[in-house]
Amino acid sequence: MSYIRDIIEQVIERNPGEPEFHQAVTEVLESLQVVIDRHPEYMKAGILERLVEPERQIIFRVPWVDDQGRVRVNRGFRVQFSSAIGPYKGGIRFHPSVYLGIIKFLGFEQVFKNALTGLPIGGGKGGSDFDPKGKSDDEVMRFCQSFMTELYRHIGADIDVPAGDIGVGAREIGYMFGQYKRIRNSFESGVLTGKGLIYGGSLVRKEATGYGLVYITDQMIKAKGKSFDGARVAVSGSGNVAIYCAEKVIQLGGKVVAMSDSNGYVYDPDGIKLETIKQLKEVERKRIKEYKEIHPKAEYHESSFGIWEVSCDIAFPCATQNELDEKAAKTLVANGCYAVAEGANMPSTPEAIDVFLSNNVLFAPGKAANAGGVATSALEMIQNSMRYSWSFEEVDAKLKSIMINIYKNISTAAREYGHEDNLILGANVAGFVKVAEAMMAQGIV
Numbered sequence: 001m002s003y004i005r006d007i008i009e010q011v012i013e014r015n016p017g018e019p020e021f022h023q024a025v026t027e028v029l030e031s032l033q034v035v036i037d038r039h040p041e042y043m044k045a046g047i048l049e050r051l052v053e054p055e056r057q058i059i060f061r062v063p064w065v066d067d068q069g070r071v072r073v074n075r076g077f078r079v080q081f082s083s084a085i086g087p088y089k090g091g092i093r094f095h096p097s098v099y100l101g102i103i104k105f106l107g108f109e110q111v112f113k114n115a116l117t118g119l120p121i122g123g124g125k126g127g128s129d130f131d132p133k134g135k136s137d138d139e140v141m142r143f144c145q146s147f148m149t150e151l152y153r154h155i156g157a158d159i160d161v162p163a164g165d166i167g168v169g170a171r172e173i174g175y176m177f178g179q180y181k182r183i184r185n186s187f188e189s190g191v192l193t194g195k196g197l198i199y200g201g202s203l204v205r206k207e208a209t210g211y212g213l214v215y216i217t218d219q220m221i222k223a224k225g226k227s228f229d230g231a232r233v234a235v236s237g238s239g240n241v242a243i244y245c246a247e248k249v250i251q252l253g254g255k256v257v258a259m260s261d262s263n264g265y266v267y268d269p270d271g272i273k274l275e276t277i278k279q280l281k282e283v284e285r286k287r288i289k290e291y292k293e294i295h296p297k298a299e300y301h302e303s304s305f306g307i308w309e310v311s312c313d314i315a316f317p318c319a320t321q322n323e324l325d326e327k328a329a330k331t332l333v334a335n336g337c338y339a340v341a342e343g344a345n346m347p348s349t350p351e352a353i354d355v356f357l358s359n360n361v362l363f364a365p366g367k368a369a370n371a372g373g374v375a376t377s378a379l380e381m382i383q384n385s386m387r388y389s390w391s392f393e394e395v396d397a398k399l400k401s402i403m404i405n406i407y408k409n410i411s412t413a414a415r416e417y418g419h420e421d422n423l424i425l426g427a428n429v430a431g432f433v434k435v436a437e438a439m440m441a442q443g444i445v
């Protein structure tokens, strides 16, 4: 273990003040001793040492003018982590908490997640500390144009293909695509994914992360003889991932009893009315608190992560990193929750994960469970290359089979390298081996 410990220590020392990046690296590397024992050649080739260092990190100024005519300056990032198995691929996050450490943790996770999809995509991530909340449409447009005016020189369909993440959805992708096209004087649809359907987007991309999350969870609970039928489900967040996770749960016969945003959560014992959430969040961009005005029988609690106090059978953290801590995990277990699947990236703290594993809670880690989004982005890239588009049913069927395959691969790896129920180990090992093999083939680069 000392070889791996040393690398973790080095990462902490060489990347000071980036706790989320340290956390992501530690979780993955601690799983890999068993792999290194079986493949000493990975050690000789410095695979781990190279994997924890991004291939390229770009930080840039994003100046823009607000509606009052004031000049504002944000910071933009793109971390191109690994191109071992394909062009860099990963979302862009706009949130005031964004700094280099957040983008690096997300980029690192993305490398293994993208490998698990089975599609040829490397890993990267980008973003800005820009806060879209309370900004007018015009301000968001001007910001996106300024962001792309720098980013365009670093991306391309065969180089690096960004998409959405927190604070970046179809609206922002549209503005960024428009600016990219204008600068390049070329309609290169494969440069971004998550585009609108009429200019190169893919059907199902909007739904993909949430649907994929439920497809893989369905596999995981089915293996233990359980199903969504009649299950009480809590879904944190009320953004892109949360909404389409909830939609698929309801389609499969489950009851979503709670959802949240960064201000608080709603509990509706009769089941959340998803149309209301969609109207409030996708159309009106309002707070989830308003749900209670429309459905007075529901409760609203002013505590975002208080959602984990709701009694449920299955929990889907779909908001942000470290939203589910040890105390929340213990409460979930005490209330009878038997399965947790991560829609967000790294939403469970390491202590929370320990609670789940020691209580035999079925646990699907984000890099496998939320891979349906980026997998469908890769399907969008394929359609763009073909200048053709598949039907909703075709894309949905491909997404489903990708998620079933991920489940098979990570449970097989878990069985081969440790314990069959430890899907964290399985996901880390299966993703890593694929990237490591590609790196071995390509020499020391």
Ligand code: NDP
Pocket (backbone or CB within 6 Å): 164, 165, 166, 167, 168, 169, 209, 236, 237, 238, 239, 240, 241, 242, 260, 261, 262, 263, 304, 318, 319, 320, 321, 343, 344, 345, 370, 371, 373, 374
């Ligand atoms: P959205 O911006 O659409 O929604 C984010 C949701 O989470 C909102 O309800 C937001 O509340 C809440 N949230 C965000 N930050 C915080 C915070 N610090 N505290 C409390 N609540 C918070 O983002 P997505 O749904 O796209 O992303 C959600 C998660 O899923 C992220 O971890 C992302 O990295 C991950 N993910 C996304 C994929 C995608 O395809 N979009 C794919 C794979 C993973 P509010 O509106 O009040 O801020």
Ligand code: 2IT
Pocket (backbone or CB within 6 Å): 089, 090, 091, 092, 110, 113, 161, 162, 163, 164, 165, 193, 345, 370, 371, 373, 374, 375, 377
């Ligand atoms: O975290 C993620 O996988 C995403 N935000 C989606 C990335 C993508 O390129 O579709």
